[in-house]
């Protein structure tokens with residue numbers, strides 16, 4: 001076991017998912033399963049709907065963290081539901097963490113953010129059988145808070161959670177799936193049918209309200225450990241949130257750095273337009289987990305749901321959402337003031 005105090009590597013273990021296929025396959029058989037609207041299989045794992053191909057990597061991570069608990073030092077974990085702005089958050093955090101190091105920071109100009117900060121399941125996937133697993137100090141996850149390895153919850157790891165207006169997240173997922181033909185042989189359901197399943201919580205890493213509330217309550221309980229962010233808030237004032245994230249991570253900008261426009265630079269380089277138009281992200285051969293880099297940059301706007309769903313559907317969704325979030329204090333503004341008073345024709 002090796003422990004290196006830098007951003008590259010802090011945790012090396014010696015097994016991979018291929019070492020224990022039998023036990024886990026038996027486990028898979030015991031889990032409830034269903035199909036998502038796109039025909040892909042989901043298994044109920046630790047209380048959430050996990051894409052089937054990710055169950056074993058996540059089980060393996062859990063084991064790894066359990067067995068190496070004593071050697072674990074503090075991680076930085078970026079947690080999101082898919083299509084909530086993960087790519088953006090990865091770019092921002094990579095730039096913030098490396099703001100002192102021009103050479104490191106500039107990697108964002110030639111690498112897709114997903115290659116710079118990897119997902120937990122992706123780390124397991126890319127590890128060849130029987131070889132060491134190298135866990136970086138910073139990684140991303142789509143897992144709900146309660147499903148994180150308990151050692152992470154107990155350690156002084158810092159978690160940054162980003163969520164998004166769920167209707168925009170739903171639309172973003174819909175286009176992502178259709179663009180990438182994940183549905184394979186299956187006829188994709190209509191958007192209304194897909195929304196119905198979303199409302200039932202049947203979608204990757206769903207139910208979405210439980211996902212959000214898990215991190216929300218964790219952030220209320222320990223705001224030094226969990227920073228809870230909304231996509232819409234960061235869009236509204238990215239500069240402010242870059243500073244907040246830096247403070248939270250204990251790597252604030254100096255006065256001089258601020259005066260030299262370093263924060264503005266980070267905001268600009270991580271912006272949707274800038275990242276989308278980088279050669280690396282336009283390159284048709286660039287892929288992350290079989291998804292073209294360009295697929296992670298669609299519109300990058302707030303309120304796109306209104307181009308695809310009726311006002312009445314959105315209003316009943318809003319009612320549903322309010323009920324699910326209850327008196328937690330977590331709220332989303334689904335509508336602009338004009339939409340709030342609008343009706344379908």
Ligand code: PAP
Nearest residue numbers: 082083084085086087088172271272297298299300
């Ligand atoms: P992932 O979970 O598969 O990694 P994720 O990055 O969370 O995907 O979501 C992609 C969404 O973030 C897309 O939203 P859209 O479909 O509504 O357009 C994508 O356009 C948006 N996005 C990507 N980069 C940025 C950015 N720099 N700023 C704002 N939004 C962004």
